Amino acid sequence: MSKGFKIFTLLLLLVACGLFYKNSNIQPSSPFKSIISPGSTASISNNKNSSFSPITPMDVLKKGNGIIFVETTDRMKPPSLVLCAVESAARVYKDRPVVFFMKGLPDINIMEDELKARKNFPTLSTFDNVYFFPLKIEKIFNDTPLMPWYKKVIPKFETYWTHVSSDGCRLALVWKHGGIYMDSDIISMRPIPDVNFLAAQSSQFSSNGIFGLTDHHIFSWKSMESFVQNYNGAIWGHQGPQLFTRILNQFCSIPPFKSTEDVKCGNISFLNPQRFYPIPYQAWGRYYDVWENVPTFNDSYALHLWNYMNQGKKIMVPGSNTLIEHLYKQYCPTLYGALERNESIYG
Known part of the structure; x- marks a missing residue:
């Protein structure tokens, strides 16, 4: 067999294999539920939406x-705070998911x-x-x-429905998933070392604006039960x-703070007011x-900025040299840069 004929035969085989591969229905498998990862801006074709399974x-x-x-x-256009x-939070807790649940956000069914x-x-x-x-x-x-209460309550007759429903949601979410709940007017500065903790707003008085518990913690369950049994919206x-x-007092007798120390109540740390409310x-x-x-807040993990007291009266203004401007510059510099350049912070 001549050398030229061998080459011609080999070319025919390669073409045949290419046609078979092109016409086959074999597709590479993917281990991912969604091909869009957070931060991705990849364009998506409509014909892939049918196989999309949202995270x-x-x-x-x-x-x-x-x-x-x-x-x-x-x-869907909340204040810059x-x-x-x-x-x-995303910067301080780089290795942990930061999840924002929004009532105004539509269902996520397709990649778009x-x-x-x-x-x-x-x-x-x-x-x-x-x-x-x-x-x-x-x-x-x-x-x-909380479910039986929610089925009976009539939101339009509730004085503080936005806040009461938020109080319930944070309890249920932390009960089911564990982790840390934060109010959306809290600026994180450094990681909180405690897993199970409540934040003292003042001596012997707890806040619910930030707290952390493992999933299915007894404190969460007792709080939900009391939420319903003693409801007064x-x-x-x-x-x-x-x-x-009230619930913390069922676990222990809360001692008053003497300085900047934290106290223990069972397996829950009751963190000093300096941690979040300096x-x-x-x-x-x-x-x-x-x-x-400008204070350093060395004894604090995060700062609660009391947005309910503010009621939108004051905002961060670039160039104002206010304390809040310094906090934006240091702890949310991406947002600060956009505001400084007068760019839109909403899509």
């Missing part, structure tokens, strides 16, 4: 170490929905550990003591800080003042 809160929070934020209004809170959810917030879209999910209150309350804080203080609510306006010497 769920259970997938993201299964390790029990998530940072959880909740928005119980329909707003909310975006700063999420960004600062997932991309749109992230594009709503350009300053957060590049953080690989930030996730957005619709807040499905009935689903969150399912299989908890007309009293501000009755379902929140007052509830936590500026008390009576002085909330100090965050918007110019300080001659």
Whole structure:
């Protein structure tokens, strides 16, 4: 057989193999539920949506170490402080998922929905550990003591429904998933070393604006039971800080703080007010003042900025040299840069 004929035969075989491969239906398998990872801006073709399986809160929070934020209004353009809170948490807890549940966020059924959810917030879209999910209150309350109450309550007759529903959601989410819940006006500065903790707002009085518990912790369950049994939505804080203080007193007699120490109550750390509330609510306006010497907050893990007291009266203004501007620059620099350049912080 001549050399030329051998080469010609080999070429024919290669062409035949190529045609077979082209016409085969074999597709490479993928181990991923969603081909879109957080921070991705890849374009997506419609013909792939049929095989899209969106990632769920259970997938993201299964390790029990998530940072959880909740928005119980329909707003999709929250104040910049909310975006700063999420960004600062994403920076401090780089190896942990930061999950924002938003009532106004549409269902995520196809890949474009997932991309749109992230594009709503350009300053957060590049953080690989930030996730957005619709807040499905009935689903969150399912299989908890809160469900019977939720079926009976009439939101339009509730004085503080936005806050009361948030009080319930944070309890149910931490009961089911574990992790740390944070109010969306808390700027994170350094990691919280404790796993099971409550935050003292003042001596012998607990906040519910930030707390961390393992999943299915007895404190969460007892709090949900008391939430329903002693419900009074007309009293501000009755379902929140007052509830936590009542339940904590069932675990131990809370001693007063003498200095900057923390105290233990069973397996729960009751963290000193300096950890999150070095500026008390009576002085909330100090965050918007110019300080001659900017405090270091060395005894704090995060700062609660008392947004309920503010009611939108004061905001961070680039170039103002206020304390809050210094905090934005240091702990949410991506957001600060966008505001300084007068760029839109919403998609």
